[in-house]
Amino acid sequence: MRHVPFFRWVLTAGVVLFTFAVGLYATGPGMPDVRQIDLTVLDEQPDGSCTVRWNDPYRHRTREASYRCDPTRADVLKAPRYDGSDQGWDTGYMITEGPRRGSLWSLSTDDTPSRPEVLLMLGTSLIAVGLVGGNLRALPRVLGVQARLVRRANELFEAARRVAEEYERAVAAVRDASRLETLPQEADSGLGSRLVSSLWVLREAGPEAGETAAAGRDLADRLHGPLQAAAPAARLRTMLQVGPAARSRAAEGVTEVRSLLAHADRNDLRERFTQTSVDLLRGQDIPDFVALAAGADFAGDPAAYRRLLAELTGPAVLPGTRTPPRRVRWWRRRR
Incomplete structure (x- = not known):
């Protein structure tokens, strides 16, 4: 009975998922065009959750929204030490194209893994399991x-x-x-x-x-x-x-x-x-x-x-019969 190549199929599935994830990354929309702007911090929590205000040049008005500030920035940039008021200062990124232009863009808003990221992590895990498990399984056969x-x-x-x-x-x-x-x-x-x-x-x-x-x-x-x-x-x-x-x-x-x-x-x-x-x-x-x-x-x-x-x-000696007498030497003695 031939062995079932379980880890070989696991490795194959991992490679397929990894390739599919790379394809989605290559054909996906990717990161939008952004530019760095100054933000006025109106309210800030110790974990970095904050409310900020910025100037939207596309709608020609001032906007406010929730944001993830950098909690590790210097204390002089936080309220009330920044300018003596209850406001602080931080920088952020504003989208400059598409229907969302003028809005803030932050990595913290994309904490949920996307489909390519899920496929990439799953494919990488399957590849690791296939390689390690296949080599461990093959070790007794190699030895x-x-x-x-x-x-x-x-x-x-x-x-x-x-x-x-x-x-x-x-x-x-x-x-x-x-x-x-x-x-x-x-x-x-x-x-x-x-x-x-x-x-x-x-x-x-x-x-x-x-x-x-x-x-x-x-x-x-x-x-x-x-x-x-x-x-x-x-x-x-x-x-x-x-x-x-x-x-x-x-x-x-x-x-x-x-x-x-x-x-x-x-x-x-x-x-x-x-x-x-x-x-x-x-x-x-x-x-x-x-x-x-x-x-x-x-x-x-x-x-x-x-x-x-x-x-x-001559006739062969049958089993059980008497052993014939010692024969006289017939071979030629080598010199």
Whole structure:
């Protein structure tokens, strides 16, 4: 189940409201043209509420109205210290255009937020909630990313699978060749024999090749499931997109993968897989060299080739049967 992008929608709604508010500000009437004038303060309260008088040049008369004076202005500008009367002095702004020209304009008259201001505050709040909440929600998923671990496990899986397949291919080559020909009876007549060349590849790989290939096949089988479960942990984008169930499986898969990697490191499996693969592939690009080396090696110990062929083409030992006697060495000791 994919997670619901709640905070993403909150952020989107905030951006839409913010953009709409900016549009209203841009297309709205804005602040009217005003000019500063002197005001005679007739009555004033400590909080700044006052009644003022001013000269209206547009109606050619003196007007009075309620106003918000500056309560922090100097005391000498307030009554009765201004001129010894009960009047004071302040400055204000008069509208100079439109139907309201000649009237006072004050920020205190616009204390109620306008629609653009409400939308702007709401949009800003939603943007903040979307960003903070989305990042907090994504934090566990970000911490679950194990790209390097998954990459190492994939490389180990490929090495294990490759050595198993190459060993099986080498054994299959021996069995295919044994159906078409038999080992030469004469020790010096193995040159050019496909069967002898195929057996030489396995002798060059050594007796540990089969055990290494079996270990590679077993490790590849054990890594396959955990690697599939841990696949989302390989990329940050994937961990952010998958649902809680997939992230839980990825965490379990990462734990199993880490255990298998530790086992491989303790037993040097990666190095063994690589070396065995090199040994099994050695000489395949130079067939003439392989044929010459295989013929010379067969001439030196043809019995070892017959024992190896019997092991590879003989009947398999069924489970529960007696273990066959220790086999005589068939591989060539490296110098």
